[in-house]
Amino acid sequence: MGKEIILEVKNLTKRYGKKTAVNNISFKLSGGDIFGFIGPNGAGKTTTIKCIGGLLEYDGGDVLINGKSNKGFDQALKRSLGYVPDTPFLYDKLTGREFLYFVGRLYGMDKKSLEKKIDEYSKKLEFSDYMDIRSEEYSHGMKQRIIIASSFIHSPDIFLIDEPMVGLDPKSSKIVKDLFKEFSFSNRILFISTHTLSLAEEICNKIGIMDKGNLVYFGSIDNLKESLKKSNLEELFLEITKNDN
Numbered sequence: 001m002g003k004e005i006i007l008e009v010k011n012l013t014k015r016y017g018k019k020t021a022v023n024n025i026s027f028k029l030s031g032g033d034i035f036g037f038i039g040p041n042g043a044g045k046t047t048t049i050k051c052i053g054g055l056l057e058y059d060g061g062d063v064l065i066n067g068k069s070n071k072g073f074d075q076a077l078k079r080s081l082g083y084v085p086d087t088p089f090l091y092d093k094l095t096g097r098e099f100l101y102f103v104g105r106l107y108g109m110d111k112k113s114l115e116k117k118i119d120e121y122s123k124k125l126e127f128s129d130y131m132d133i134r135s136e137e138y139s140h141g142m143k144q145r146i147i148i149a150s151s152f153i154h155s156p157d158i159f160l161i162d163e164p165m166v167g168l169d170p171k172s173s174k175i176v177k178d179l180f181k182e183f184s185f186s187n188r189i190l191f192i193s194t195h196t197l198s199l200a201e202e203i204c205n206k207i208g209i210m211d212k213g214n215l216v217y218f219g220s221i222d223n224l225k226e227s228l229k230k231s232n233l234e235e236l237f238l239e240i241t242k243n244d245n
């Protein structure tokens with residue numbers, strides 16, 4: 001067992017001009033957590049993830065990874081993160097294998113362990129047949145699988161995944177879901193923003209509900225169901241966000 005991984009978001013605030021997209025939110029996750037981050041369109045989920053991932057500067061508060069702020073440019077800290085954006089990017093002319101190789105080398109992996117990981121993830125994501133085809137020929141689901149592999153390849157402590165299931169067919173989403181489930185056995189943190197409430201209900205041990213920049217709920221799904229007397233996450237979600245239009 002290594003040291004415990006802790007992600008702490010403390011009074012995080014992010015504004016775009018006059019608009020407050022994330023309003024003073026705080027929560028803490030630790031190794032082994034699979035966190036489902038849900039909320040209506042425009043609630044501030046993507047903004048929060050980008051602040052945690054160090055892609056956006058924030059206006060107030062702090063993001064601490066194992067007690068260390070993510071402000072500034074700490075390479076070891078950046079290496080401990082994996083990030084899948086909501087609008088994934090691939091180089092058209094690179095094959096899946098070349099792309100994974102490129103990303104792994106950027107993270108400073110040596111060739112041998114990188115090749116081993118590429119092999120492992122192409123099998124796990126049932127991607128072996130497409131590895132040597134250029135990404136311009138990939139379908140959306142294939143692109144998404146290779147992007148997810150690329151964020152797992154350097155074995156980060158914290159995975160930030162924005163909308164993993166959009167446009168995936170049942171088979172692709174099962175493959176991705178099974179990969180996520182494996183993480184409940186590791187002591188890393190998986191942070192998933194999603195509109196697929198059934199996914200959150202199935203694999204997450206904690207959820208956070210964002211609404212208009214505020215974190216209106218954080219905790220276990222079971223506690224929330226109990227306190228609001230609802231039987232599933234969809235009912236809870238609609239109850240909590242019912243004043244939106």
Ligand SMILES: Nc1ncnc2c1ncn2[C@@H]1O[C@H](COP(=O)(O)OP(=O)(O)OP(=O)(O)O)[C@@H](O)[C@H]1O
Pocket residue numbers: 016019021039040041042043044045046047048210
């Ligand atoms: N680059 C930007 N410039 C200005 N406003 C922005 C920018 N990005 C996001 N916003 C605004 O910030 C708010 C939060 O947006 P964000 O993308 O974080 O929401 P979200 O919860 O991820 O939504 P969705 O479910 O649609 O992905 C929205 O009101 C949005 O219009």
Ligand SMILES: [Mg+2]
Pocket residue numbers: 045046047086162
């Ligand atoms: Mg978003």
